[in-house]
Amino acid sequence: MKIGILTSGGDCPGLNAVIRGFSKYIFNQIKNVTVYGFTDGYYGLIHNEHRILKKEDFSGILNLGGTILGTSRQPYKLMTIEDRNGDSKIDKMCNTYKELGLDLLVTLGGAGTHKTAALLDKEGLNVIGLPKTIDNDIYGTDLTFGFSTAVDIATECIDRIHTTAASHGRTMFIELMGNKVGWLTLYAGIAGGADAILLPEFPYDPEEVAELIEERNREGHAFSIIAIAEGAMTKAESKLKKDERLAYRGNEATSTKALAAYIEKKCNVETRIVVPGHLQRGGNPSAYDRLLSSEMGSFAGRLALEGKYGTSVAIKDNKITYNKLSDIAGKTKYISTDHQMINIARAMGISLGDGKKYKLEEI
Numbered sequence: 001m002k003i004g005i006l007t008s009g010g011d012c013p014g015l016n017a018v019i020r021g022f023s024k025y026i027f028n029q030i031k032n033v034t035v036y037g038f039t040d041g042y043y044g045l046i047h048n049e050h051r052i053l054k055k056e057d058f059s060g061i062l063n064l065g066g067t068i069l070g071t072s073r074q075p076y077k078l079m080t081i082e083d084r085n086g087d088s089k090i091d092k093m094c095n096t097y098k099e100l101g102l103d104l105l106v107t108l109g110g111a112g113t114h115k116t117a118a119l120l121d122k123e124g125l126n127v128i129g130l131p132k133t134i135d136n137d138i139y140g141t142d143l144t145f146g147f148s149t150a151v152d153i154a155t156e157c158i159d160r161i162h163t164t165a166a167s168h169g170r171t172m173f174i175e176l177m178g179n180k181v182g183w184l185t186l187y188a189g190i191a192g193g194a195d196a197i198l199l200p201e202f203p204y205d206p207e208e209v210a211e212l213i214e215e216r217n218r219e220g221h222a223f224s225i226i227a228i229a230e231g232a233m234t235k236a237e238s239k240l241k242k243d244e245r246l247a248y249r250g251n252e253a254t255s256t257k258a259l260a261a262y263i264e265k266k267c268n269v270e271t272r273i274v275v276p277g278h279l280q281r282g283g284n285p286s287a288y289d290r291l292l293s294s295e296m297g298s299f300a301g302r303l304a305l306e307g308k309y310g311t312s313v314a315i316k317d318n319k320i321t322y323n324k325l326s327d328i329a330g331k332t333k334y335i336s337t338d339h340q341m342i343n344i345a346r347a348m349g350i351s352l353g354d355g356k357k358y359k360l361e362e363i
């Protein structure tokens, strides 16, 4: 059996653990197998840049962050655009697959990677996907690998900010990753004891944030902690298109700076903004992510052996399973107003803004 494997899109902890879990399963179950590791995601498949991975390549990588294969972003919208010779990137990837005589392509990636994987499946390639991302926004799976580690890191950031915020009596804004979805901010915000959580799916009113801080001040708390997702937006901004929103913000990528400036003036408090950025994606996977990655990776090996192609590994209600790529590609798992964690945050009065009750097929 000849198997190609790649990691695409933004990296996250657990990629190597999945590669290892898959390969261990495959090498254990099949005698004659060659694994081709493509360099930098779909780039390697497009340009046929690969190396053959031996058993020893999978040793010592369980706890290693990043990806031993390298990764890159290859935007989905450019996949079908033809070059001067009339070849699209999809054509080139199909050619590499055929030239190498692959029986299967395994893709580890997020939403964009899944969309391209679904296109390759449609072209007749045998593809199995694995749901990677710290954003946890892949449709059809309760969890993605990498998310739990990022929640741990972001929670630790909030913990650390608490002590310095308390010492100085400041209002601190911690801007966490998540452009379209706020899972990471919601989970880390609750785990870290943030006083307010602002999410992309729940546009907020700056006045509401000010009231919360003033209320805390009246209660004798000199400091406040606001966990804000990078994609969070005010109610006014939510009515604008993405480019209009950027222009409205004076080309600031996020709403955090404007909100902090507003709060400083309105509440007469000192503010600071902390952006942990890629720290949330770097470093070793947590024990939980090592378990999830090993389970997902080896389950992908089982799907390969059973010939269940055109699929993506998922975990639902704690059970490992799979979805059809064509059913999940292009969909986003947003936080709905009736999600249990939102209910908890609402009950504690820390989730602000108004969200939407997404229908099941949208989640």
Ligand code: F6P
Pocket (backbone or CB within 6 Å): 010, 073, 110, 133, 134, 135, 177, 178, 179, 230, 281
């Ligand atoms: O998709 C994962 C993610 O970390 C998002 O949370 C974030 O918005 C984005 O990637 C950052 O992308 P890049 O690493 O390309 O700057």
